[in-house]
Amino acid sequence: MSLSSASPLAVPLSTPLVTVQVRTVLLLAGTAFLALLAYYFIGVDEGAMSVFGKSTMIHEFFHDGRHFAGFPCH
Numbered sequence: 001m002s003l004s005s006a007s008p009l010a011v012p013l014s015t016p017l018v019t020v021q022v023r024t025v026l027l028l029a030g031t032a033f034l035a036l037l038a039y040y041f042i043g044v045d046e047g048a049m050s051v052f053g054k055s056t057m058i059h060e061f062f063h064d065g066r067h068f069a070g071f072p073c074h
Helices: 019-043 057-061 063-069
Strands: none
Touching: 019 063, 057 063
8 A cells, every 4th residue: 555645735835025114124224224323423523522422432443444434633
């Protein structure tokens, strides 16, 4: 007696085009946000005029990176 096992039906692994487009837009928006945030901290934040508090901690943390990237400082 032989037992034949029926193979499960193959389900295509496709996603709707709308889902792919939404995922792409969210990925691009997140990347742009992180890039602008990095640009602010490295190139714009001046310590005393900082948006994120009145300490110079962020400015001092990125200080050498600012000079390496060619941003004016002081």
